[in-house]
Amino acid sequence: MNKILCPVDFSSASLNAIEYALEIAKKFNSRLSFLHVFTEKDFNKALGQEAKGKTFKELLALANSKLKLLVNSIVEETEGQIKCDFHIEMGDLIDKIKEVAYDENYDLVVMGTTGVSRVQGIFFGSNTEDTIDEVRKPILCVPNSANFKHFKKIVYASDFLEEDKMAIQEVISFATMFDARIYVLHINLSDSEKAYDKFVEELKSFIQYNKITFVNKSYKDDVGSGINEYMQQENADLLVAFKRKRNIVESMFSKSITEVLSYSTDKPLLVLKL
Incomplete structure (x- = not known):
């Protein structure tokens, strides 16, 4: 960078x-x-x-x-x-x-x-x-209300996309410089555990970073509130999302960036474009 x-x-x-x-x-x-x-x-x-x-x-x-x-x-x-x-x-x-x-x-x-x-x-x-x-x-x-402390905990919102594999490598490059832990978060509204486990195994096969945690969080309501709840639970410092070309945000569970951000106004969001 x-x-x-x-x-x-x-x-x-x-x-x-x-x-x-x-x-x-x-x-x-x-x-x-x-x-x-x-x-x-x-x-x-x-x-x-x-x-x-x-x-x-x-x-x-x-x-x-x-x-x-x-x-x-x-x-x-x-x-x-x-x-x-x-x-x-x-x-x-x-x-x-x-x-x-x-x-x-x-x-x-x-x-x-x-x-x-x-x-x-x-x-x-x-x-x-x-x-x-x-x-x-x-x-x-x-x-405006965010206060910089440190990037110690980074949450990457994942939706089982093939592009997640490239995006997570970018997150790792960023996290390495801050010695941060990465939480790869999937908000599970109705997905099968089998599909999630398969995706995680594929990711683990090429990721060379020790401070990474995979989280499959079941949530009954909408995705944005689930992400915010997890961000608050972990006291995370940064949310990362991937934006596909010519779409609002088809990652992050087909929700728009603004829908997700509407739940959290005090944490920065890094939007990746690959």
């Missing part, structure tokens, strides 16, 4: 995500880049009184100054060990994230989100959902 892109709009959610991006960058010795897609309206909203009465040119200069301060603080905090830079772009947020992520070959996008509405089943900040759907890069979604 050589390069990490972290979109920043100066909201508390995006600033909170920076802490996660930085901790990952430290472990992987990655270059960390901030991306600010400037619009006068959003910048005024984020900064409030600080931006009041300024011209467009002055606001753009202020955004540039704030990003320089962020970069300098990272360089100072890490004593120059983490290379850090920033981009300012104008245009559509999702298009610019996609453009920068692809053109400069970033390995991970780290985004802050304000959470998910249980009633509507959508992100309050729909930019995160759109980014998950449009950008073919792994995306770490960090809720």
Whole structure:
């Protein structure tokens, strides 16, 4: 994981995500880049009184100054060990994230989100959902209420997909850097034990990681609440899911990411794209 892109709009959610991006960058010795897609309206909203009465040119200069301060603080905090830079772009947020992520070959996008509405089943900040759907890069979604401690316990939501075998290898690569335990979780609503046992044996045959636990959890209600219950039970630090191309999320038991996230607004979600 050589390069990490972290979109920043100066909201508390995006600033909170920076802490996660930085901790990952430290472990992987990655270059960390901030991306600010400037619009006068959003910048005024984020900064409030600080931006009041300024011209467009002055606001753009202020955004540039704030990003320089962020970069300098990272360089100072890490004593120059983490290379850090920033981009300012104008245009559509999702298009610019996609453009920068692809053109400069970033390995991970780290985004802050304000959470998910249980009633509507959508992100309050729909930019995160759109980014998950449009950008073919792994995306770490960090809720505003999440507090970084450490990635000691990682839950991977599995649905007996062939792609799970590749995705779990990615999870292992990530977990190794944090010496984390992985829980491969399947929420069993009606599946046979025989099918589950066969899948687990296939996975075990090529996995070379000792700190991994397979969990087949029976649950009567919907999958999202089952995953959340298990996350809380284990006090897990990170949920990982796999997103198949051109689908909302056919893994994670044919439930959408937003349905699952609607039950847990204080744990980050890593969405893998293979």
